Amino acid sequence: DQQVKQNSPSLSVQEGRISILNCDYTNSMFDYFLWYKKYPAEGPTFLISISSIKDKNEDGRFTVFLNKSAKHLSLHIVPSQPGDSAVYFCAASAREIQGAQKLVFGQGTRLTINP
Amino acid sequence: DARVTQTPRDKVTEMGQEVTMRCQPILGHNTVFWYRQTMMQGLELLAYFRNRAPLDDSGMPKDRFSAEMPDATLATLKIQPSEPRDSAVYFCASGLVPGSTSQQFFGPGTRLTVL
Numbered sequence: 001d002q003q004v005k006q007n008s009p010s011l012s013v014q015e016g017r018i019s020i021l022n023c024d025y026t027n028s029m030f031d032y033f034l035w036y037k038k039y040p041a042e043g044p045t046f047l048i049s050i051s052s053i054k055d056k057n058e059d060g061r062f063t064v065f066l067n068k069s070a071k072h073l074s075l076h077i078v079p080s081q082p083g084d085s086a087v088y089f090c091a092a093s094a095r096e097i098q099g100a101q102k103l104v105f106g107q108g109t110r111l112t113i114n115p
Numbered sequence: 116d117a118r119v120t121q122t123p124r125d126k127v128t129e130m131g132q133e134v135t136m137r138c139q140p141i142l143g144h145n146t147v148f149w150y151r152q153t154m155m156q157g158l159e160l161l162a163y164f165r166n167r168a169p170l171d172d173s174g175m176p177k178d179r180f181s182a183e184m185p186d187a188t189l190a191t192l193k194i195q196p197s198e199p200r201d202s203a204v205y206f207c208a209s210g211l212v213p214g215s216t217s218q219q220f221f222g223p224g225t226r227l228t229v230l
Contacts, residue, residue: 034218042223044221099217100214101146101212102170105150
C-alpha cells in the first residue's frame with residue numbers, strides 16, 4: 001500500500017506563474033514531511049521540510065503547506081523558473097529520534113516550466 | 116564538498132549474473148539507506164543501516180538481494196542472481212543520528228539494466 005501518494009505524475013506551468021505540487025498521506029503517525037528535487041542523472045536533493053506542529057514553512061520561492069486533518073501537503077513555487085523543471089518527491093517520516101531516519105517517498109511529480 | 120559517491124554509475128548485465136553496487140557515505144555520517152527508483156513505485160526503501168548495523172531490510176527481496184557495511188566508509192548492495200525486473204536506478208543516501216536535520220543526502224545512483 002502506498003502510504004505517500006503524489007497523484008499527478010506530471011505538471012506543466014508557465015514561467016513566472018505559481019507551481020503547486022500536491023501530496024497525500026495515509027499514516028497518521030507521520031509527523032515530519034520533506035520535499036526533494038531530482039534532476040536527470042542525479043540523486044534527489046533536499047528542498048524544504050515541515051514539522052506537523054506547523055502548517056506552513058517558507059524558504060524563498062518555496063512554501064510548503066500542511067493540512068493535518070486532510071492528511072495533505074502541498075509545495076508552492078512562486079515565481080516558477082525554468083531551472084525548477086525537475087521531478088519532485090514528497091517524503092514522510094514518523095520522527096522518533098533527531099536526525100536522519102526512515103522516509104517513505106511518493107512516486108514523484110515531473111514539473112516542467114515552459115518559457 | 117562532502118558527497119555520497121556510488122559506483123558503478125551504469126551497469127548492464129545479463130540475467131543470472133551477480134551485481135554488486137557500492138556506496139561511500141559522507142564522512143562522519145552513521146546512517147546509510149538504499150533505495151530503488153522505479154516508474155511505478157517511485158523511491159522504495161530497500162534497507163538501511165545505523166552504525167553499520169542493519170536496522171530494516173524489509174523492503175528487500177531476501178532470496179536474491181543482500182546489503183552489508185563492511186566498514187564505516189563502504190556500503191554494498193548485491194543481487195544474485197539478477198533478473199530483468201531488477202532493472203532500475205539504485206540510490207544510496209547517508210545521514211546522521213542524532214542530528215539537527217532529518218535530511219538524507221543522496222548519491223548520484225547506479226542505473227542497472229538486466230537483459
